[in-house]
Amino acid sequence: MLNNPLILRYRYNLMRPRKFWIYVTVYVSVIILILLLNYIAYKQREMFTRPINFSRNVFLHLTVLQILVLCLLSAINSGSAIKQEVIGNSYDFFRMLPISASKKTIGILVGKNLIMLLFAAANFLLLTIFGIYRQINMLELMQNFFALICISLFINSTVLLSSINKISNKKSSNTAVIILLCLLLSPLLFRYFTAIDKLGEITSKFYTIEMPSTILVGLVMLYFSCWSIAGILRKFTLEDEPLFSRIRAFLFMLGFEFVCLGLFYTYLTKENTTYIWPVNYLYWLISLLPVLLVPLGSLRRFDKYLEHSGLIQDKSGGKNMMIRMLMYSNLSLGLGLFSIWIVGAVGTTLIAGLKLLPCLHIILVLFSFYLFLFLLLELKVVYTSLSNKAGLLLGFITAVYIILPLILEGILPKHNYFDLFSPAGFIFSLFRESLKRIDIRNSIWITNFILCIIPILLILKRHIYILNMRRKM
Amino acid sequence: MQILQANNIRKEFGSLVAINNVSLSLEQGQVLGLIGPNGAGKTTLLRILATVLRPTKGTVKTLGYDSAKEYLRIRKHIGYLPDFFNLYNDLTLHECLEFFAKAYQVDEDLIPQRITDMLKYVELEHKRNDFIRHLSRGMVQRMGVAVLLIQDPELFLLDEPASGLDPKARIQLRSVLKKLSNEGKTIIISSHILTELSGLCSHISLMNKGNIVMHGAVDEIQQKVFSTKVICVSVLENCQRAAQLIKEFPNTEIRTVEGNEITFEITANDTELAALNSHLISAGIKVFNFGEKKTDLEDLFMEISTEE
Numbered sequence: 197m198l199n200n201p202l203i204l205r206y207r208y209n210l211m212r213p214r215k216f217w218i219y220v221t222v223y224v225s226v227i228i229l230i231l232l233l234n235y236i237a238y239k240q241r242e243m244f245t246r247p248i249n250f251s252r253n254v255f256l257h258l259t260v261l262q263i264l265v266l267c268l269l270s271a272i273n274s275g276s277a278i279k280q281e282v283i284g285n286s287y288d289f290f291r292m293l294p295i296s297a298s299k300k301t302i303g304i305l306v307g308k309n310l311i312m313l314l315f316a317a318a319n320f321l322l323l324t325i326f327g328i329y330r331q332i333n334m335l336e337l338m339q340n341f342f343a344l345i346c347i348s349l350f351i352n353s354t355v356l357l358s359s360i361n362k363i364s365n366k367k368s369s370n371t372a373v374i375i376l377l378c379l380l381l382s383p384l385l386f387r388y389f390t391a392i393d394k395l396g397e398i399t400s401k402f403y404t405i406e407m408p409s410t411i412l413v414g415l416v417m418l419y420f421s422c423w424s425i426a427g428i429l430r431k432f433t434l435e436d437e438p439l440f441s442r443i444r445a446f447l448f449m450l451g452f453e454f455v456c457l458g459l460f461y462t463y464l465t466k467e468n469t470t471y472i473w474p475v476n477y478l479y480w481l482i483s484l485l486p487v488l489l490v491p492l493g494s495l496r497r498f499d500k501y502l503e504h505s506g507l508i509q510d511k512s513g514g515k516n517m518m519i520r521m522l523m524y525s526n527l528s529l530g531l532g533l534f535s536i537w538i539v540g541a542v543g544t545t546l547i548a549g550l551k552l553l554p555c556l557h558i559i560l561v562l563f564s565f566y567l568f569l570f571l572l573l574e575l576k577v578v579y580t581s582l583s584n585k586a587g588l589l590l591g592f593i594t595a596v597y598i599i600l601p602l603i604l605e606g607i608l609p610k611h612n613y614f615d616l617f618s619p620a621g622f623i624f625s626l627f628r629e630s631l632k633r634i635d636i637r638n639s640i641w642i643t644n645f646i647l648c649i650i651p652i653l654l655i656l657k658r659h660i661y662i663l664n665m666r667r668k669m
Numbered sequence: 670m671q672i673l674q675a676n677n678i679r680k681e682f683g684s685l686v687a688i689n690n691v692s693l694s695l696e697q698g699q700v701l702g703l704i705g706p707n708g709a710g711k712t713t714l715l716r717i718l719a720t721v722l723r724p725t726k727g728t729v730k731t732l733g734y735d736s737a738k739e740y741l742r743i744r745k746h747i748g749y750l751p752d753f754f755n756l757y758n759d760l761t762l763h764e765c766l767e768f769f770a771k772a773y774q775v776d777e778d779l780i781p782q783r784i785t786d787m788l789k790y791v792e793l794e795h796k797r798n799d800f801i802r803h804l805s806r807g808m809v810q811r812m813g814v815a816v817l818l819i820q821d822p823e824l825f826l827l828d829e830p831a832s833g834l835d836p837k838a839r840i841q842l843r844s845v846l847k848k849l850s851n852e853g854k855t856i857i858i859s860s861h862i863l864t865e866l867s868g869l870c871s872h873i874s875l876m877n878k879g880n881i882v883m884h885g886a887v888d889e890i891q892q893k894v895f896s897t898k899v900i901c902v903s904v905l906e907n908c909q910r911a912a913q914l915i916k917e918f919p920n921t922e923i924r925t926v927e928g929n930e931i932t933f934e935i936t937a938n939d940t941e942l943a944a945l946n947s948h949l950i951s952a953g954i955k956v957f958n959f960g961e962k963k964t965d966l967e968d969l970f971m972e973i974s975t976e977e
Contacts, residue, residue: 201772208768209759285755288721289816293772294745433741436723502681502725581683 201295202303203310210310219311227322230257251329256392258326259340262319263385266348270312271374275355277304297432301425305352316348336408343410346417347384351377353424360431361439361493384413401462416455423448427493440494442529449533452486453540464548472548476555477626479544480562487533487566491573495526498581501659505666514667521659526577530570534563558626561637564644565619569594571651578658616640670697672824672855673718678727680713687713688724689879695824695857695872700850702866703859705876711859712752714876715828718857719749732823745773748817752828756812758802762793765801765812766819773820787815791845807838814845825849825856831865839865897922897934900942902949903958904929911954918945932962 210216231254238250281287293300306313320341327337351374358373391398400409427439440448460479464472496504501521508520522528538559545555572590579586601618608614613636615621622640673695680688688710695701703711716722718729720740729736731743756765766784775783788794791811796804804812810830817825830846831839843865849856850869860866866873874884883890897920904911912926912933920936935942946959 199771201768204771205757205760205764205768208761208764209757284758285751285753286757288719288749288751288754289756289769291721292719292744292747292749294741294774295772498683499681499725503723506726 200299200303200307201293202300203307206303206307207310216311219315223315223318226261230254230261251326255323255326255330255332256389258319258323259389259392262316262323262344265312265316265319266344267351267381268374268378270309270316270348271351271355271377273308273312274305274352275359275374277308277356278359291435297429300432301353301356301428304356309352336410339408339410339414343388343414343417346414346421347381349421350417350424351381353421353428357424357427357431357439360428400459402458403461416459419451419455423451436500438494438496438500440490442532445490445494445529446532446536448490449486449536453483453536456483457540457544460544461547464544473550474627476544476548476550480541481623481626483537483540484562487530487537490533491526491530491570494529495573495577496524498578501525501578501662502666505662509666517663518656518659521663525655525659526574527570527655530566530574534566538563557637561622561641561644564641564648565622568597568644568647568651569619571648571655572597574655575651578655617643671695672697672699672732673857674730675718676728678714678717678724678729680710680717680722681725686879688717690727691876691879691881693874693881693884695855697823697855698853699872700854700856700858700870702870702873703857703876704866704873705859705861707861709861709876710879711861711876712828713879715749715826715857715859716751719747719826720744721749721751746822747824747826748820748822749826750813750817750828750830752832754813756801756809756816758800761798761800762788762804762812762815763797766815769816770819775819783819787818790818790848791815792841805838807834807841810834810838810842811845814842814849823855825854825858827856827858829860830858831860843869897936898942899924899932899934899962901958901960901962902931902933902956904931904949905955905957907954910952911949911956914949914952914954915945918948 210219234250234253234257237253278287278290281290290300295303323341324337328334354377355373398409399406400412401407402412402415426444430437430441430444431439456479460475463475464479466472501524504524505517505521508517508524512520541555541559542552545552572594576587576590598618598620601614601616602621605614605621616625616636617640671694673693675691675693678688678691678693679686691710691714693701693714703714705711713722717724717736718731720731720736720743723737732746734740734743736743757768760768763784766787767780770780770783785794788797791814793804793808793811793815796808801809801812814827814830827846831842834842846856846858846869850871858866858869870887872884872886873890875882875890902911902915906929908926908929908931912923912931915921915931915933916923918935922934924932924934926932935945937945946956949956949959
């Protein structure tokens with residue numbers, strides 16, 4: 197692995213004695229500070245009357261440090277690698293390097309984090325020492341390490357993927373991804389710290405298989421890391437292609453549904469039915485995430501449409517070109533993903549033993565929201581080539597679509613169903629049981645479908661333009 | 670051996686057509702100069718040839734590989750120097766070349782000697798242990814060439830390599846490129862500074878508004894565009910009379926009469942030119958200079974642009 201030229205390149209830079217010893221000094225100082233402060237507290241305060249309390253706190257603080265090193269600092273490094281190439285005008289050289297995509301991935305993830313990995317290894321050693329002193333079972337300790345490594349791998353690979361998928365000259369665009377990931381994982385980390393004394397005893401179920409929670413978390417993170425890495429490899433190999441091919445997008449969606457259902461299965465099949473419906477809706481909302489996010493990372497751009505229209509012309513000889521173009525467009529991806537989601541949603545409704553018809557009605561409303569928003573996204577794709585501010589206008593329309601009904605709800609208190617016309621309001625209302633009136637639900641989806649007419653016409657107009665242009669080429 | 674074959678390439682950026690049905694071929698050992706004003710599509714074309722951009726339409730075959738499908742293979746055999754590039758500022762010249770040598774799978778045993786040779790080639794041996802961030806722009810450009818050389822590519826694609834360089838750096842870079850050209854390397858080099866390509870290229874393609882307006886060997890194009898010769902005559906006195914005599918000679922057209930110098934175009938062979946010279950002398954004109962004015966790429970470019 198050390199023969200990887202990228203690791204060599206980063207090693208040259210990071211391991212220069214002047215730099216290296218500064219990093220080491222900072223790290224050693226932090227460790228000494230942790231030990232010293234805990235020792236003072238141990239000596240001074242009554243709560244640390246037993247030596248085991250001292251090692252317990254050191255273990256906890258070292259774990260925090262390890263999370264900072266493995267999940268935050270390394271993620272910043274991983275996410276900045278490509279950005280630095282772009283900003284430094286060396287990205288073309290990087291792209292032209294004749295090394296495999298996997299070598300590039302390992303080169304960045306390991307090479308950029310050489311120092312962090314060194315500190316993480318030292319930390320693991322200290323954690324083991326204090327863990328043993330704290331009388332933590334070795335197996336439990338290893339499970340903790342496994343979970344930490346998997347979480348770190350997931351965060352690092354996802355941040356790297358996001359930096360490749362949207363290459364820009366802005367320095368800060370990855371910070372948002374890191375913050376988002378940290379927010380998403382913070383409940384998990386909170387639970388981790390609060391239960392650090394009895395981690396080995398906490399178990400979770402995946403479908404019917406019971407296992408330690410740390411193992412389950414690690415496996416789930418590992419699963420999604422594999423997808424992130426597959427995405428990185430794809431972007432390094434097929435630079436111009438969207439992040440997901442159609443098949444990969446559908447496979448990812450199916451996999452997500454499978455994992456999500458596995459985690460929810462126990463709660464959906466509990467005999468106590470009081471909380472079944474909110475659990476069911478929660479499952480719906482979580483499994484909706486990839487339906488929203490996968491298309492964002494997999495959009496086919498306008499120039500791809502142009503390119504593909506040529507292939508269609510050659511293959512079809514000019515027949516059914518519009519249908520073929522629409523099949524190729526992002527719309528088919530959105531509809532495909534939503535169809536898979538519907539299957540999952542209906543499945544959980546049946547598993548939970550809830551009434552199917554009202555749920556189908558809600559699914560129809562959710563679909564109408566999704567369709568309108570997706571059409572706005574597609575409008576951005578096909579009209580950005582005409583004006584690069586098209587996205588701004590469509591973003592504004594989206595914001596109005598989401599926020600205006602909520603404002604109307606506030607200023608028109610007598611008509612307290614306006615918030616249902618916003619996707620955000622509707623989603624919140626799923627947990628408020630305010631959806632009982634069928635006439636309101638019908639008016640929502642009908643309104644949304646009417647709103648969809650103009651975007652559909654505009655999109656069709658643009659597709660006709662593409663096909664006409666292709667004929668003229 | 671054919672190195673490159675591009676057929677009907679078109680590239681659109683939204684509503685802008687950057688390249689419009691361009692076809693191009695290149696044999697081994699040819700040095701092709703891509704000339705054109707800013708915005709002509711040179712950089713886009715080079716980026717397509719370098720597999721960094723994909724054409725909206727058309728095919729490119731480099732070394733027999735299809736650039737749409739086998740671009741990773743092509744990249745192993747080409748050296749592309751972008752227009753605004755930088756190398757890794759946090760590395761020394763030696764480290765940088767070692768990194769590229771390893772990435773391009775140069776034999777481990779050969780790497781140290783290869784690095785030394787390349788640094789000598791681009792005259793940067795004395796900077797071996799300096800950081801790249803301490804180099805001048807001209808040195809970075811030459812270092813860029815060294816990075817390409819260490820790969821030993823079969824095709825060089827150089828995009829405006831001399832842009833932004835001072836005259837001295839430009840001369841130094843030019844001498845490096847001249848060496849490459851003399852060694853029989855296959856090169857495509859773009860520039861809007863025409864003198865930069867004079868004497869370097871065996872072929873030129875003139876680009877304008879996304880089209881290749883003219884393509885061929887430099888001599889061919891010169892002959893095609895300048896079917897007439899431009900002669901410059903300097904006389905000691907009676908300049909107007911001399912101009913009159915020249916004007917009366919068949920197939921001539923006076924361009925300028927300035928001071929004691931007459932510039933004119935003539936369609937004639939060497940014997941006829943000698944006859945004209947004798948005619949002037951026998952008419953009592955004291956001619957102290959009679960010679961053909963050589964056309965350079967600048968004239969050629971202006972001529973073609975005017976025709977356009």
